Amino acid sequence: MFKNLVITSFLGMFAIVLGAFGSHALKELLTLDQLLSFETAVRYQMYHVLVLLFVNTFEGFTAKQKNRISYLFFLGILFFSCSIYAIQLTSITAKSIWFITPLGGLFFIIGWLSMIMIFVKKIREHVK
Template identity: 75%
Template sequence: MFKNLVITCVLGMLAIVLGAFGAHALKEVLTATELSSFETAVRYQMYHVIVLLFVNIYDGFTILQKNKISYVFFFGILLFSGSIYAIHLTSITAKSIWFVTPLGGLTLMIGWVLMIMIFLKKHRKSK
């Protein structure tokens, strides 16, 4: 769990750094559409960092559940936000990795479904 919180904090810090970089350094480099895409990557990263903080401090999850949820969200952030960053900050083209961003979005959704399943299972046990 400690490792999950450290990784979460690093991802949160990176979201701030990349958001500031996008707002200042990339404003003159990217088109409005590209900048909007970059901002979406930062926003989704930060949303999921907040969820990861909740997951890893919530006493209702077991250590195994916290790890499963965290790894799914870590991987989803890497694929979703990471692919968008790669497209806008490197010479990698969207055509060459077109499938990675939606796969990342699907992975983030799987993280949410995993939490739903855990909550439903807990609710059934409490009845």
């Protein structure tokens, strides 16, 4: 669990650094559309960092559930946000890695779905 919190904290710090970098250094280098795309990647990364903090400190999840959800969101950040960073900051084109960003989105969706399933199961157990 603490390993997940260390990774989460690093990803949160990194989101802040990238957000500052984007709003200051990239204003002159990227088009408005590119900057908006970069900001979307930072925003999704930070949203999922906040969810990861909840997941890994919530006592209602087992260690196995925390790890599963964490890995899904870590992969989501890696594939979704990092692919957008790569497209906007390097010569890599969206055409060359078109499948990476949506795959990251799919990891996010599966992570959220996993949480929904856990909560629904808990509701059913509580009602019995």
